[in-house]
Amino acid sequence: MAKNAKKHTAECPLYKKCGGCQLQNMTYPEQLAYKQRKEERWLSKFCHVEPIIGMEDPHHYRNKVQAAFAWDQRHRKVISGVYQSGSHSIVPVNDCLIEDRKADEIIVDIRRLMTSFKMQPYDEDSRRGFLRHVLVKRGFSTGQIMVVLVTGTPMFPSRRNFLKALLELHPDITTIIQNVNPYRTNLVLGKQEQVLYGPGYIEDTLCGCTFRISAKSFYQINPVQCEKLYRTAIDYAGLTGNETLFDSYCGTGTIGIIAAKQAKNVIGVELNRDAVKDAISNAKRNDINNIRFICGDAGNFLSAIAESDEEDAHVDVIMMDPPRAGSSQEFLDSVLKLSPPKVVYVSCNPETLHRDLKYLTQYGYSCEKIQPVDMFPYTSHVETVCLMSRVEGK
Numbered sequence: 001m002a003k004n005a006k007k008h009t010a011e012c013p014l015y016k017k018c019g020g021c022q023l024q025n026m027t028y029p030e031q032l033a034y035k036q037r038k039e040e041r042w043l044s045k046f047c048h049v050e051p052i053i054g055m056e057d058p059h060h061y062r063n064k065v066q067a068a069f070a071w072d073q074r075h076r077k078v079i080s081g082v083y084q085s086g087s088h089s090i091v092p093v094n095d096c097l098i099e100d101r102k103a104d105e106i107i108v109d110i111r112r113l114m115t116s117f118k119m120q121p122y123d124e125d126s127r128r129g130f131l132r133h134v135l136v137k138r139g140f141s142t143g144q145i146m147v148v149l150v151t152g153t154p155m156f157p158s159r160r161n162f163l164k165a166l167l168e169l170h171p172d173i174t175t176i177i178q179n180v181n182p183y184r185t186n187l188v189l190g191k192q193e194q195v196l197y198g199p200g201y202i203e204d205t206l207c208g209c210t211f212r213i214s215a216k217s218f219y220q221i222n223p224v225q226c227e228k229l230y231r232t233a234i235d236y237a238g239l240t241g242n243e244t245l246f247d248s249y250c251g252t253g254t255i256g257i258i259a260a261k262q263a264k265n266v267i268g269v270e271l272n273r274d275a276v277k278d279a280i281s282n283a284k285r286n287d288i289n290n291i292r293f294i295c296g297d298a299g300n301f302l303s304a305i306a307e308s309d310e311e312d313a314h315v316d317v318i319m320m321d322p323p324r325a326g327s328s329q330e331f332l333d334s335v336l337k338l339s340p341p342k343v344v345y346v347s348c349n350p351e352t353l354h355r356d357l358k359y360l361t362q363y364g365y366s367c368e369k370i371q372p373v374d375m376f377p378y379t380s381h382v383e384t385v386c387l388m389s390r391v392e393g394k
């Protein structure tokens with residue numbers, strides 16, 4: 001930094017306490033440059049790394065916001081916010097730089113209503129009180145809003161009037177759910193759920209397809225950048241309508257469902273049973289009939305396919321989007337055995353991507369394109385799409 005250059009000060013006063021954003025000490029262009037360097041450090045030995053795709057406006061991108069509620073004994077009032085990183089104390093938050101504004105407004109109004117309704121926050125130690133967390137999800141393209149009130153007990157005093165008051169303040173809320181979580185746990189949501197208003201779910205659209213989002217279902221939290229990520233991945237797959245595509249680690253089926261119109265058929269593989277259920281209903285909702293989903297370990301599934309002599313063993317493109325730990329040896333060995341012309345790797349961790357690329361490029365693949373996408377501005381996370389193709393004769 002030049003001698004007289006002013007050091008950028010964090011935009012958020014809670015930066016250090018909250019811990020949710022790691023790059024608050026940088027301007028947005030600095031953050032992008034930092035992420036680009038990180039990507040190049042891990043990946044440029046495989047091929048040229050394209051310039052990272054950033055956001056036009058990197059603020060308020062999170063479509064899912066959750067707040068914990070507690071009684072602040074010192075100031076004798078209810079507070080809501082996030083847990084301080086590595087602790088169980090709450091940092092009060094009214095508005096956050098990266099969260100959806102509307103969601104934050106709803107949470108603050110719920111906190112205000114608690115006072116007039118004499119509603120107590122739930123206390124885990126004494127097991128007294130009522131409201132534990134509030135979760136708000138908003139479909140950015142549909143405008144639909146879900147509010148989940150997570151309570152410590154199922155009894156909801158003055159329920160009708162509370163809902164009426166909340167809907168008067170925010171008539172654009174489309175559904176309200178009560179989730180009961182009486183357990184001593186770090187998990188926000190409990191098992192028991194009751195729809196109090198509206199259909200119990202919201203919908204959103206991504207790349208022209210519609211997805212149903214329930215209280216518990218996983219959905220990408222930055223839909224604006226997610227569209228760019230998915231478009232890049234599907235573009236890299238180079239589909240013409242004749243291909244069999246494997247969507248491995250498919251979550252609720254989003255990539256496969258969006259790609260299905262351009263492929264002959266798609267097989268999605270996912271470990272989480274609830275995500276598979278959502279994937280099946282998402283495919284139906286979009287009238288996609290050339291896709292099926294398998295619930296199981298992606299490595300197991302792929303190696304079973306690689307061992308079989310059936311028609312099933314034919315695959316043109318493997319799309320893979322594993323969690324942070326990257327893919328498994330079994331999965332990578334099966335990729336090499338099946339040896340499809342193209343592999344598209346979507347990764348949320350350049351370090352494990354580096355490890356897996358090293359293996360695949362050693363045994364028959366070459367890296368063609370690498371595109372970083374900034375899905376989580378102000379945090380240190382970076383997402384990457386990588387296209388690999390089979391090297392003939394290897």
Ligand code: SAH
Nearest residue numbers: 249250251270271272296297298321322323
């Ligand atoms: N492609 C999806 C989800 C990616 S997140 C999307 O874009 O939304 C990674 C997914 O891999 C999670 O849904 C997780 O449940 C799943 N997963 C983790 N380990 C797995 C395994 N061994 N086999 C199959 N799926 C796995």
